[in-house]
Amino acid sequence: MLAKLAFRNVKRSAKDYLVYFLTMTFVTAMMFAFNTVIFSADLQGRVSDVDMMQVLIILATVFVVIIIAWLINYMVRFMLQKRSREFGTYLLLGMRKRMIAHLYMRENIVLGAGAFLLGLVLGILLQQILLSILFGILQEQYHLQIVLDFRCVLMTMSCYAGCYILALFRCSWKFRKMNIRELMYAGQQNEEIKESHEEWKKWLFPASILILCILAFNLFCGKNWSMGDILVFLVSLVAAIYLFYMGLSSWIVCYVRKKGSAVYRGENLFLLRQFSSKVKTMQFTMGTLTALFTVAMLGCAFAMMFADYQNQMLDQKFPFDVQVFSEKEDEDFAKELEVLEQNTRIKDAYPYSILQNGTSEVSIWLSSHLDTFGDTYRNADGTPDLKKIESDKGAYYGTYDTYMSLSVYNHLREMLGYAAVSLEEGEYLIHLKERIYAETGDFSDGLSIRGTKGELGCGGYRTEPFSQDGHNGADYLIVVCDSEAEEMDIFYRELAVDIEGEAPNDLGKRLDDLAELSEEEIQDMMGHVYLDEMDTGYGTDTVVVYYAKNLVRDNLIPEVKYMLSSVIFPLFYIGLVFLCVALTVLSVQQLSDSAKYRFRYGVLRKIGLKKKELASVVWKQLFMYFLCPALLAAVLSGVIILFVSAVFVKSAGLHTSVLQYFSAAFVLFFGIYAIYFTTTYVGFLRSVDGTASGGPPSAAG
Incomplete structure (x- = not known):
C-alpha cells in the first residue's frame, strides 16, 4: 500500500517539479565532471601544477555544495508546505506521523536518486568534453574513454547525499512538530498578505537605490581599498539588496492605495497586486x-x-622559442646548446649580453609615475622618493637600468621577424611593453640618459613583444649604439634560440636539470655574483608572472x-x-x-x-x-x-x-x-x- 502510494507520489512530484529534477540532474553531472579533474591520473602525469586546479575545484565544490544544500532544503520544505493538506488528510484517515514522515522521505530519496543516476550518465558526457578541452590546452591528443573512478563517484555521491539527508531530517523533524490544523492551513501561509506600516516601509525602496548609488560612486572613485573597505562594501551591498525588496512591495501597495494613474490601465491592477503580494511573502x-x-x-x-x-x-609573453638566463659574465651556454642540439634542430642560437652603466634613470621614473605603484615611491611634493626606491631595488626592476647594443638588438628583432631599426650617434631607443607605453607615452623629457660624450637624445620607442619579464630587461630595455655599449659593463648573459618545429615536452625540464650542480662546480663558481644577490627584477605584470632561468615557449x-x-x-x-x-x-x-x-x-x-x-x-x-x-x-x-x-x-x-x-x-x-x-x-x-x-x-x- 505504502509502496504504491510512494510510487504514485514520486511520479506526480517528478511531473510537478520537473525543472527542479532536471536542475539537480545537471548539477550532479557538472559536479561529477569537475571532480574527475581532481582524481585524473592522466592529468597528474602531464602537468606539474595540477594541484592548483585541484584545490580551486575543491574550493568551488564547497561553494556549490553550500548552495545545493540551500536549494534542496528550500525545495523539500516548499514541497512539504504545498502537500501539507494532503498529509493532514492522511492523519485524519488514521496514518501515524512517523509513517507519513517515512513516506515523504522515501519519495524524496527516490526522486533524488533518480536525478543522481541520470546526472552520472550526463556527467560522463560532460567529463569527456572537459577532459578533451584540458588535453587540448596541453596540446596533447585525448582519446575518448569512459572513466568511472570510484573516488570521483564517492565524492559526488557524498556531497549530493549529504545535502539531501540533512534537508530531509530537518524537514521530518519540523513535520513531526506540526498538528493536523497546522498541516491543513500551511499551504495558505504564502497567500496571507500582512500590510502594516507600508507608508514608512516604502521609503526603504529609494533608500536602497541611494545606498547602491553611493557604493557605485565609491567603487569608481575610491583609492587603495583595504580588506576592511571591501568587507564594508559587501555587507552594504547585501543589505541594500534585501532593503530593496522590502521597500518595493510597500511602494507598490501604497501606489495602488493612492490609485495611481497606471493602476486602472488594462490588467495593471491585477498584475501589481499579484506581484506585490509575491514579493512581500x-x-x-x-x-x-x-x-x-x-x-x-x-x-x-x-x-x-x-x-x-x-x-x-x-604568445606575446614568450616570443622566443627558447631563452636562457645566466648571471655569469663569461657564460658561453655550452651545456644548454648541447642539450638543445640533442633534442631539437636549431635554426639560430645567439648568446648575448645585457649591459649596465651603474645608473637607474628609467627605473626611477617608472617607479614614481606608473599607476601600479601609486604614491609608494613618491614624496609628498610628487618628486621620486629615492631612498625608498633604493631600498626596494630588485623587486620589480633590477639594480640598474638594462642596456643592449644596437647590433644585438637588431639580431634579436630579425629572429622574431621584426624590421631592423637604426640610431644616430648620440641617440638611444627604449623598448618597453605596449601597456606601459600606452600609459606613459613619450617620457624622454623626464630622463637624462648619459653616454661617453654627454647626454643622449631619444631616438624613439618600440613596443613589440620582446621577453621583458626579467630576461631582456624588466618592462623596459634601453638600446644604444655599439660604440656606447662597448664602454658598459656586462649585467648578465642571455641565450636566444630559434628552432625548427615544436620543442619536445620535456625540453624545459632537461634545461632546468643543468642547474643541479655538483659541489666541485659550486666551488669553481664561488667568485661569481648570482641571481639572488643581484636580482634583475621581473617587471610589473600582475595576471601572469613567470620569472624563470629557462623559457621554452612550447612547454610554457x-x-x-x-x-x-x-x-x-x-x-x-x-x-x-x-x-x-x-x-x-x-x-x-x-x-x-x-x-x-x-x-x-x-x-x-x-x-x-x-x-x-x-x-x-x-x-x-x-x-x-x-x-x-x-x-x-x-x-x-x-x-x-x-x-x-x-x-x-x-x-x-x-x-x-x-x-x-x-x-x-x-x-x-x-x-x-x-x-x-x-x-x-x-x-x-x-x-x-x-x-x-x-x-x-x-x-x-
Whole structure:
C-alpha cells in the first residue's frame, strides 16, 4: 500500500517539479565532471601544477555544495508546505506521523536518486568534453574513454547525499512538530498578505537605490581599498539588496492605495497586486536569488577575462622559442646548446649580453609615475622618493637600468621577424611593453640618459613583444649604439634560440636539470655574483608572472594556459550552478502556484478576457516576477564588472572593450534565463488554461 502510494507520489512530484529534477540532474553531472579533474591520473602525469586546479575545484565544490544544500532544503520544505493538506488528510484517515514522515522521505530519496543516476550518465558526457578541452590546452591528443573512478563517484555521491539527508531530517523533524490544523492551513501561509506600516516601509525602496548609488560612486572613485573597505562594501551591498525588496512591495501597495494613474490601465491592477503580494511573502528569497544571480554573472565575466588574456597575451609573453638566463659574465651556454642540439634542430642560437652603466634613470621614473605603484615611491611634493626606491631595488626592476647594443638588438628583432631599426650617434631607443607605453607615452623629457660624450637624445620607442619579464630587461630595455655599449659593463648573459618545429615536452625540464650542480662546480663558481644577490627584477605584470632561468615557449604556453584554466573552469562552474539554482527556485514557485491561479484567471475569463489576452496577462505576470531579481542583478554585476574589467584590461595590456566581458556574461545569463522562463511560461499556461500553448503571446490586452 505504502509502496504504491510512494510510487504514485514520486511520479506526480517528478511531473510537478520537473525543472527542479532536471536542475539537480545537471548539477550532479557538472559536479561529477569537475571532480574527475581532481582524481585524473592522466592529468597528474602531464602537468606539474595540477594541484592548483585541484584545490580551486575543491574550493568551488564547497561553494556549490553550500548552495545545493540551500536549494534542496528550500525545495523539500516548499514541497512539504504545498502537500501539507494532503498529509493532514492522511492523519485524519488514521496514518501515524512517523509513517507519513517515512513516506515523504522515501519519495524524496527516490526522486533524488533518480536525478543522481541520470546526472552520472550526463556527467560522463560532460567529463569527456572537459577532459578533451584540458588535453587540448596541453596540446596533447585525448582519446575518448569512459572513466568511472570510484573516488570521483564517492565524492559526488557524498556531497549530493549529504545535502539531501540533512534537508530531509530537518524537514521530518519540523513535520513531526506540526498538528493536523497546522498541516491543513500551511499551504495558505504564502497567500496571507500582512500590510502594516507600508507608508514608512516604502521609503526603504529609494533608500536602497541611494545606498547602491553611493557604493557605485565609491567603487569608481575610491583609492587603495583595504580588506576592511571591501568587507564594508559587501555587507552594504547585501543589505541594500534585501532593503530593496522590502521597500518595493510597500511602494507598490501604497501606489495602488493612492490609485495611481497606471493602476486602472488594462490588467495593471491585477498584475501589481499579484506581484506585490509575491514579493512581500518572498522578500528574503528574492534577495537571495538576486545575490545568486549577481555572483553567477560575476563568475562568468571573470572567467571570460582570464580566457581573453589566455588567448591574447601568452604568445606575446614568450616570443622566443627558447631563452636562457645566466648571471655569469663569461657564460658561453655550452651545456644548454648541447642539450638543445640533442633534442631539437636549431635554426639560430645567439648568446648575448645585457649591459649596465651603474645608473637607474628609467627605473626611477617608472617607479614614481606608473599607476601600479601609486604614491609608494613618491614624496609628498610628487618628486621620486629615492631612498625608498633604493631600498626596494630588485623587486620589480633590477639594480640598474638594462642596456643592449644596437647590433644585438637588431639580431634579436630579425629572429622574431621584426624590421631592423637604426640610431644616430648620440641617440638611444627604449623598448618597453605596449601597456606601459600606452600609459606613459613619450617620457624622454623626464630622463637624462648619459653616454661617453654627454647626454643622449631619444631616438624613439618600440613596443613589440620582446621577453621583458626579467630576461631582456624588466618592462623596459634601453638600446644604444655599439660604440656606447662597448664602454658598459656586462649585467648578465642571455641565450636566444630559434628552432625548427615544436620543442619536445620535456625540453624545459632537461634545461632546468643543468642547474643541479655538483659541489666541485659550486666551488669553481664561488667568485661569481648570482641571481639572488643581484636580482634583475621581473617587471610589473600582475595576471601572469613567470620569472624563470629557462623559457621554452612550447612547454610554457600549454602549462600557463592550464594554470589560467584552473581559474576559468571553477568560475564558470560556480556561475552556472548558482544561475540554475536561482532560476529553479523562481520557476518552481510559479509552477506550483499555477493551480491556485487557475481560479483567478477563470474569473478574468468570465469578465470578458479572451484566450490571447489571458496568455498575455500570464506572460506579463511571469515576466515581472522573473525580470525583477534578474534585472537588479544585471545592474549590480554590470557596475562591478565594468570597474574590474577596466582595471584588468589596463593592467594586462589587452585590446578589449571594457563592455565585452559584461556583454558576453549578459548574453549567456539571459540565454539560460530564456530557457527557464519559456519552460515556466508553457507549464503555467497549460495549468491555468488546461491546453497547450506556444511561444510568448502578442501584446494583446
